[in-house]
Amino acid sequence: MVGITAYGGYIPYYRINRKTIFGAMGWLDSATNVKGEKAICNYDEDTVTMAVAAAVNCLKGLDRNKVDGVYLASTTLPAIERQNAGVVATALDLRPNIRTADFAGSNKMGTACLIAAADAVKAGSAGSILACAGDARTGKPGSIDEQNYGDGAAAFLMGTEGVIASFDGSYSVSYDFMGHWMGATDEFGHFWEGRWVKEAGYVPFVIEAITGLLKKTNLQVKDLAKVIIPPINARDAETIVKKLKLEPNQVQNTMFDGIGDAGNASPLLMLAAALDEAKPGDRILVTGYGNGCDALIFRATDAIATYERAKPVAKLLSTKHEITNYNQYLTFRGVLPIETGIRGEELEAFPTQISRLWRERKEITALCGSKCKKCGTPQYPYQRICVNPECGAVDQMEWYRFSDKKGTLFTFTADNLAFTFNPPQAYGVIVFEGGGKFWFDITDCDPSKLEVGMPMEMTFRRKYLDKWRGLSGYFWKAIPIQR
Amino acid sequence: MAEGIRNKVAIIGMGCTRFGELWDKSAEDLMVEAFQEALQDAGIEKKQIEAAWLGHYFDEVNVGKTAALMSQTLKLPYIPVTRVENACASGSESLRAACYAVASGAYDIALAMGVEKLKDCGYGGLPQSAILTLLGTKSRFINPNRTAPGGFAMLATKYFAQYKLSPQEGKHAMAYISWKSHKNAVHSPKAHLRNEVSIEQIMKAPIIAWPLGLFDCCGVSDGAACAIVCRADMAKNFRPDPVYVKALQVGISSGEEMMFNNWDNAHIETTYRVAQKAYQEAGIKNPRQEISVMETHDCFSITELTEYEDLQISPRGRAKEDIESGFFNLDGQIPNQPDGGLKCFGHPIGASGLRMMYEIYKQLQGKAQEPVRQIKNPKIGLTHNMGGVPAANVVSVMIVGL
Numbered sequence: 001m002v003g004i005t006a007y008g009g010y011i012p013y014y015r016i017n018r019k020t021i022f023g024a025m026g027w028l029d030s031a032t033n034v035k036g037e038k039a040i041c042n043y044d045e046d047t048v049t050m051a052v053a054a055a056v057n058c059l060k061g062l063d064r065n066k067v068d069g070v071y072l073a074s075t076t077l078p079a080i081e082r083q084n085a086g087v088v089a090t091a092l093d094l095r096p097n098i099r100t101a102d103f104a105g106s107n108k109m110g111t112a113c114l115i116a117a118a119d120a121v122k123a124g125s126a127g128s129i130l131a132c133a134g135d136a137r138t139g140k141p142g143s144i145d146e147q148n149y150g151d152g153a154a155a156f157l158m159g160t161e162g163v164i165a166s167f168d169g170s171y172s173v174s175y176d177f178m179g180h181w182m183g184a185t186d187e188f189g190h191f192w193e194g195r196w197v198k199e200a201g202y203v204p205f206v207i208e209a210i211t212g213l214l215k216k217t218n219l220q221v222k223d224l225a226k227v228i229i230p231p232i233n234a235r236d237a238e239t240i241v242k243k244l245k246l247e248p249n250q251v252q253n254t255m256f257d258g259i260g261d262a263g264n265a266s267p268l269l270m271l272a273a274a275l276d277e278a279k280p281g282d283r284i285l286v287t288g289y290g291n292g293c294d295a296l297i298f299r300a301t302d303a304i305a306t307y308e309r310a311k312p313v314a315k316l317l318s319t320k321h322e323i324t325n326y327n328q329y330l331t332f333r334g335v336l337p338i339e340t341g342i343r344g345e346e347l348e349a350f351p352t353q354i355s356r357l358w359r360e361r362k363e364i365t366a367l368c369g370s371k372c373k374k375c376g377t378p379q380y381p382y383q384r385i386c387v388n389p390e391c392g393a394v395d396q397m398e399w400y401r402f403s404d405k406k407g408t409l410f411t412f413t414a415d416n417l418a419f420t421f422n423p424p425q426a427y428g429v430i431v432f433e434g435g436g437k438f439w440f441d442i443t444d445c446d447p448s449k450l451e452v453g454m455p456m457e458m459t460f461r462r463k464y465l466d467k468w469r470g471l472s473g474y475f476w477k478a479i480p481i482q483r
Numbered sequence: 484m485a486e487g488i489r490n491k492v493a494i495i496g497m498g499c500t501r502f503g504e505l506w507d508k509s510a511e512d513l514m515v516e517a518f519q520e521a522l523q524d525a526g527i528e529k530k531q532i533e534a535a536w537l538g539h540y541f542d543e544v545n546v547g548k549t550a551a552l553m554s555q556t557l558k559l560p561y562i563p564v565t566r567v568e569n570a571c572a573s574g575s576e577s578l579r580a581a582c583y584a585v586a587s588g589a590y591d592i593a594l595a596m597g598v599e600k601l602k603d604c605g606y607g608g609l610p611q612s613a614i615l616t617l618l619g620t621k622s623r624f625i626n627p628n629r630t631a632p633g634g635f636a637m638l639a640t641k642y643f644a645q646y647k648l649s650p651q652e653g654k655h656a657m658a659y660i661s662w663k664s665h666k667n668a669v670h671s672p673k674a675h676l677r678n679e680v681s682i683e684q685i686m687k688a689p690i691i692a693w694p695l696g697l698f699d700c701c702g703v704s705d706g707a708a709c710a711i712v713c714r715a716d717m718a719k720n721f722r723p724d725p726v727y728v729k730a731l732q733v734g735i736s737s738g739e740e741m742m743f744n745n746w747d748n749a750h751i752e753t754t755y756r757v758a759q760k761a762y763q764e765a766g767i768k769n770p771r772q773e774i775s776v777m778e779t780h781d782c783f784s785i786t787e788l789t790e791y792e793d794l795q796i797s798p799r800g801r802a803k804e805d806i807e808s809g810f811f812n813l814d815g816q817i818p819n820q821p822d823g824g825l826k827c828f829g830h831p832i833g834a835s836g837l838r839m840m841y842e843i844y845k846q847l848q849g850k851a852q853e854p855v856r857q858i859k860n861p862k863i864g865l866t867h868n869m870g871g872v873p874a875a876n877v878v879s880v881m882i883v884g885l
Contacts, residue, residue, distance in 0.1 A: 342605040350615050350623055357624065364624045379742045381625060387742045411644070411748045413636035415692040417608050418628050424693070427627035428637060429748060429874070437744055439637075439874065441627040447693070452644040463624070475625055 002122045003166035003298060006157040008057025008309075009272040010050050010134075011039045011259055011316040013444040013479075014332070016323050018147050024326035028142040034234055036257030038150035040323070043332040043421035044443055044461040046472065047074045047134040048084050050153035050265075052091045052460040055132055056404065058155040060310035064092060067157070068126040069099035071117055073109035073133040073264045075182070077102055078462075078472050087474065088132060091460050093366040093401050099126060103264075107180075107230075109133070110154075110264035111170075111288025111296055117158035118167040118296075128159030135263030138333045140188040145180075148233050150260020154268035164307045165275060165284065165298040171213035174292035177201045179232075198236045202289060206240050209293035210285060217297060224250055225282035225300075226274045230266035230289055231256040252284075258317050264288070271298075273313035278304055319482045321446070331421055344419030351468045362399065367458060367476045369436060370397035378402070378436035400436070402458065403476055407432040409454045414447035430456050430478050441477040455481040487764040491586040493718035493725035494710050494883070496525025499841040502706035502829035503675040510545045510600040511556040513707035513834075517596065518557050525711045525721055527592065529557075532711065534584050535564045535594040538577030539833035540870075542568075544610050545600040553596060570613075570870025571782065572733070573597060574708065574836030575879035579731055581712050591714050597838075598707035599831035608632070608703060609832075618875060632700050632783060634872030636692035639785040641748040643694070646800040650694055651686075656803040657784035658685040661698045661826055663812050664781065668823025670853040675702040675829030699784040704829025708837035710844075724848045729863070730765035730882040732757045741874045751786075753878040754793035754867065761880040762795075767863070771796045774817050775861035776846050778839035780869035780878075781824040790867055794880075818858050821846060836868035836879060847885055 015037040022033050041050070051072055059067070070092075072085035079087075085100040103109035103116070110133030117129035134153030139145030158167070179197035182189040191197065206229055214220065221227075227246055229237045231254035241251050252274045254266070262269060267288045274284050278300040288294040323329055330336040340348070362368045362382075369380030375391035378400045386393045412428025419425075426442035428450070442450065443461055456478045463475040498520030500513050522529060535557075537550040546552045550566040553559075569576040574597030581593035604610040609631050615623050627633075643653040662682050668674040680698060688696035718725035734757040740746040758770070767773050779794070781787035791802040796817065797810075805811065811819040822828050822842040825835060842851075843864035851857040868879040 343608070343611050346611040347615075347628070352623070353620055356620065360621065360624070364621075377743070381621070383738070383742070387738050389737070389739055389743070411637040411641035413633045413640060413692045413695075414690075415628075415630055415633035415636070416689075417630040417632055417691050420628060425628050425633070427629055427633065428640075431744060435744060437742065438625075439627050439629075439741075452640060463628075473624065 001163050001166050002118055002158065002160055003163035004156050005128065005159040005162045005164060006058050006062060007272050007275060008054050008060070008155050008311065009269050009313050009316055010054035010057060010153045012041045012045055012050065012151050013319065013321055014040045014042055014323050015320045016040055016329050020324060020326050021147055025142040025146070032142065032144050032147050034147040037322070038260030039152055039258065040329060040332065041136050041151045042444055044477070045136070046078045046462055047076045047136050047153070048078055048087050049460050049462060049474065050136065050151065051088050051132040051134040051155065054134065054153040054155040055088060055092055055130055057310040058130065058157055059092065064094055067094050067098065067128055067130050069120065069129040070094065071101050071103055071113035071129060071131045073103035073113040074135050075104060075107060075263055076136050077104055082471065087365070090361055090365045091474065093368060093403065107263045107290030108288035108292060108294050110268045111286060111294035114156060114158070114296060115170045115294060121158050121160060128157055131156045131158055133264040133268045135265050137263055138188065138335060141330065141335065144233070145189060145191065148261045150262045152259050152262040152265040152269050154265055154272050156268065162303055163301055164304040165278070165300045168297045168299050169213065169217045170294060170296040171209055171216050172292065172294045173205055173208050173212070175205065177291055198239065202232055202236055203239050203243065205293040206287050206289055207243060209287055209295035210244065213285065213295040213297060219283070221246065223283055224285050225278065226250060226252045226284045228252045228267055228270040228274060228284065228286040230254065230270065230287065231261050232289065233261065255317065269313060275300070275304065276309060276312045276314065280305055340419050347419055348465060348467055352466045352471060352473055365474060366401065367403035368399050368401045371400035372396055373398055378432065378434060380436055380438045402432055402436060405432045405434060406481065407456050409450060409452060409456050410437060411452060412442065412450050414450070426450060428478065442479065443477040444479045457481050488582060488586055488731045489729050489764055489766070490727050491715050492582045492712050492728045493715045494712050494728070494844055495718055495721045495725050496521040496527065496711035497709065497841045497844050498524065499673060499708040499838055500706050501673040502704040502831060502838070504602050505705040506602065508705060510598050511552065513600065513705065514553055514556055514596060514598050517707040517709045521709045521711050527711065527721065530560060531592050532559070532562065532594045533590040533592055534562055535559055535596065536577035536580040537564065537566045538573035538595070538597040538836065539566060540568055540570060540573050540599060541601065541610050541613065541832065543612055544604050546598065569877045571780070571832050572836055572868045572870040572877045572879045573833040574838070575866070575868040575881060578710055578837060578840060579733060579879065581710070582728055582731055585712050585714055591717065593712055594709060595712065595837060596707065596709040597834040597836060599833040600705045601703050601831060602705050617871065630692065632695050633692040635783040635785055636695045638748065638789060638873045639694050642785065642789060645747060645749040654686050654694055656788060656806050657699050658682045659806050660781065660784040660787050661685050664820045664824045664826040667813055667821055667856065668827030670856045671822045671828060672852050674823040674827050675704045676823070676827040695783055695785065701782050701825035702827065702829035704831045706829060706831035706834045706838065708834045708841050710837055710840060724885065726844050726847050726883050726885065728881070729884050730761040730880070732761040732764060733877065733879045735877040736871070736875045748873065750789050751793050751869065751873055751876065751878065753876055754790055754869065757878045757880045758794045761882055765882040767882065770794060773863055774865050775863050776821060776843060776858050777817060777819045777865045777867065778822070778824065778842050779819055779867040781820060781826050782830060786869065794867065813856065821851065821856055821858060836866065839866040839868060840881065843883060847883065
């Protein structure tokens with residue numbers, strides 16, 4: 001049986017209420033008055049970091065050496081040439097002899113990479129594939145996109161061992177339909193009239209894919225426990241629900257009021273939320289809309305009853321902090337060119353040594369240090385001579401991964417002198433469970449609530465943007481464990 | 484068994500510029516001023532100097548690589564001149580090199596210079612470059628987005644937690660330290676910041692890096708200081724009151740503080756260890772009783788607070804009592820920072836170690852510039868100069884006497 005063996009979602013910590021956006025930009029277009037809040041990345045997050053966070057949740061407790069591939073779907077991949085899925089795989093400390101691929105160009109690539117992963121496993125060319133989707137689209141200030149778009153990611157491990165939801169088939173339609181589009185050098189996307197997008201594209205394509213899949217699998221609408229229709233705005237998914245005559249309990253919540261339209265991540269986050277609640281035997285149909293539509297059907301197995309989730313979607317939704325200042329939101333998106341001061345300029349103007357990053361990728365990108373085989377001391381970064389003064393063994397080390405270890409906050413500060421896009425800059429010393437300690441930036445926190453001894457975990461983040469060499473520098477930061 | 488440096492070298496001349504935001508002065512100007520004062524003080528001619536060292540940190544901000552700029556500026560006649568760097572202890576490193584050269588018998592007279600021109604970087608605080616490279620260029624990838632005050636703020640956070648001090652109690656002890664240094668600096672003509680401030684003002688100041696506020700941080704300054712040293716047995720040929728080197732110790736972090744779990748982050752391990760070696764070298768049994776005057780590295784008030792414990796003057800966790808009882812005031816038992824310290828005299832990195840020694844040298848000779856600052860009959864003086872951050876640092880402790 002081929003299907004989902006593990007999954008995890010990720011929703012960034014920050015939210016902005018759409019009233020805040022409307023309050024700042026509504027004077028321009030009163031039709032942008034939309035209800036609810038949306039999830040937004042911190043300044044140090046992007047699609048790659050969110051995909052890693054989702055994958056960490058997905059892979060919790062699993063042997064990462066058994067992952068044979070990583071697919072990453074997004075229209076907001078940070079790098080054009082430097083495989084983004086490869087960064088995810090390196091950050092996760094996966095084996096190098098795996099298959100990686102970026103899926104880009106449309107919002108149905110999240111579902112497309114689920115199909116591709118399932119097909120690869122079904123064909124026997126891979127034992128398991130980690131299929132990830134993430135998006136962090138920025139709508140132009142004052143546009144309806146700005147209100148609709150939210151950020152998030154999800155990751156699914158497709159395999160044959162311990163399947164919690166079998167993959168029972170898919171059906172796809174593809175059209176060069178430009179409801180939304182974005183050129184290679186565009187800063188923001190473009191869209192055609194909303195009613196046309198709905199009536200000529202979204203509604204008919206999604207229905208065509210669902211109908212096609214049901215026919216192909218000899219199923220009826222009533223056989224479905226949940227149908228996943230990703231939102232493109234606050235209302236239009238409801239039209240599809242009505243046309244298909246779905247019962248209310250068959251409709252998976254779009255989370256539009258809590259996350260927004262998270263592009264490629266939306267159908268996968270909704271699937272994760274559906275699986276959080278699914279019972280053995282439940283059939284879940286998931287669609288992915290964008291230049292056509294994919295439809296996939298999964299059926300929960302008995303194993304879902306005992307599946308342990310690292311962070312259910314409900315927990316991710318409730319772990320949040322609201323930004324009440326629209327200009328701060330624009331700053332996080334990189335839209336507002338704020339004054340960074342000369343200190344901030346110098347921070348950005350320190351070109352990356354690419355060969356060093358490559359040589360030390362396991363330490364930098366994967367947060368691996370060493371563990372002394374003689375005295376058992378974990379240490380970061382990797383040391384050749386043991387740091388334990390009672391030991392001092394030379395070249396008796398094995399690799400030791402810190403990124404998945406919890407720790408406690410040993411000491412900290414909140415620094416107003418350091419330049420950051422989200423001041424004050426919090427950082428501190430983390431002492432890891434099982435040994436080892438190092439100092440890290442602390443992110444996604446209220447600095448006034450930090451306390452010596454509080455439990456912490458690690459999160460993969462963008463440490464800097466190297467504008468000289470056109471790349472994102474990634475590393476790990478600490479965050480308080482949300483109780 | 485090594486003999487150590489005790490009584491082998493003497494300081495016979497010193498110079499120190501005014502410290503401050505000296506917008507109209509270059510590093511070259513500052514070196515000339517300090518050097519001319521030292522030559523006159525020692526009563527020697529330039530040609531008698533056989534070797535020289537330059538202590539300096541931010542070469543990229545001002546003086547560049549090597550000591551060629553110093554040699555050419557001072558017109559040193561084809562003698563060996565070497566630039567040394569050990570973070571904020573660079574000035575003490577240059578003095579150590581000059582003392583070792585003389586003690587070895589290689590030279591009779593040597594010069595130690597320290598200079599820093601910080602105020603050409605364009606912003607407050609220290610230049611960013613040091614932070615990105617303290618432990619090599621890998622720091623760019625893996626170190627937090629930290630600053631100097633943030634590094635020491637983490638010392639304060641943990642000290643407060645470890646000794647169960649409320650932020651208010653901890654900040655009060657730190658405020659007393661800065662209050663005392665401001666008071667002393669009023670009578671210190673070459674100091675950068677020469678105003679008194681109240682404890683209340685200090686405690687209410689804007690936060691730089693929690694829990695450190697503005698007045699918990701030292702001045703960022705331009706300045707230079709230098710020393711001329713010679714063989715101890717010839718020192719009285721130059722002046723009646725040479726100051727003899729009794730101990731000269733340096734230690735640097737081993738990686739345990741940064742990476743091993745045995746350091747409490749509430750003290751400076753190097754200071755503790757280096758002080759023990761220095762006391763042994765100088766033959767000091769009870770530092771609390773025997774030291775007459777100190778200049779310790781008060782880059783931040785919390786640094787000075789923990790030093791009292793690491794220098795084994797105050798018991799662990801109880802420096803606050805000594806501080807608040809006035810033990811380290813100008814009229815206390817061991818006056819510290821009689822010239823205002825880094826806090827108020829200012830901190831031009833490479834010059835600071837030599838500036839500390841300048842004050843101790845003058846105090847021992849009874850020549851503090853304003854009589855109100857002169858300590859009565861000092862016998863033994865100590866300088867403590869530290870660089871880096873609590874988790875990765877270098878410490879120098881020097882003890883001198885008449």
